[in-house]
Amino acid sequence: MLPGRGRSLSLWGVRTTWTTVGDGEFFCPGCGGDRNYARRTGRQRRTVLGVPLAARGTVGPVVHCASCEGEFGPEALDHPTTVRLSAMLRDAVHTVALAVLAAGGTSSRTVTATAAATVRSAGFEDCTEDQLTHLVEALSAESGRYLPEEAASGIDCPYSATLAIELHEALEPLAPHLAPAGRESLLLQGARIALADGPYNPAEREVLATAGAALHLCAADTARLLAAARTPS
Incomplete structure (x- = not known):
């Protein structure tokens, strides 16, 4: 290396000035938990002896964990917080x-009790059978979903597009x-x-097939799971 060459190169640099354009809470991939963040954009300038001179353009945006x-990258904000x-x-x-209740009806107390217990376990601790029954009745009246007596009898009712959505x-x-x-x-x-x-009726199978597709499960996996659910553990 020529004498002084390394020293002269070190005189040059780049300085980035950051501006916060948003903030909030996100799931930090570095920390592995919910953290505060600042969304920032930057402007770069070339420096000589630490003095900013010519602009070099913009950088970012970046998501900065506090x-x-x-x-x-901004895609970090796509992951929901815990x-x-x-x-x-x-x-x-x-x-x-x-x-499932809309497809199979709410006449069976065993079904409504199972549904209410499942929903309570998921976090709706105050959920009751009556609440679910009233919701199904209201939803059926609004959009013409399956009539409970038809579904319970096993009639293959036309599938509700609203329910699928x-x-x-x-x-x-x-x-x-x-x-x-x-x-x-x-x-x-x-x-x-x-x-x-009891066994699935056609409307329940259609609802569960739609749920499987929405969960990005292939048809074969959905069929396997529906069969496995029938097997006592």
Whole structure:
């Protein structure tokens, strides 16, 4: 190396000035938990002897963790916080339970009791059978879903598009954040509600197939899980 060459190169540098454009709470991939973040953009300038000179453009945006001070791409905000994930899972179980009840009817106390217990275990601690029954009746009246007496008799009723939309809205955003075992467990909970009063009727099978698709389970896996749910553990 020529004398003084390394020293002259060290005189040059780049300085980044950061500006916070948003903040909030996110699941930090560095910390592995819910943390506060600042969303920042930066402007870079070339420096000589520490003095900023010509602008070099912008950088970012980046997500800066207030705890570990790690910086991540904006996609880090796509992962829900643990609090949000718990709420999404709770809502998903509630939606699946209502969908199965709408398909199979609420005349069986065994079914409504199983559904209420499942929803309470998911986090709705005050859920009762009467609440679920009233919700199913209200939803059926609003959108013309399955009539309980038709579903209970095994008639293959036309599938409600509204019900399918609700299942997809509740389950699809959640699915990428659950391990395969978690997605399968959610479907199995719905299957056990349907089986509480006997074999699946056609409407219940259709609801559970829709739930499986929304959970990103292939048709073969959904069929396997519905069969497994019939087998006493």
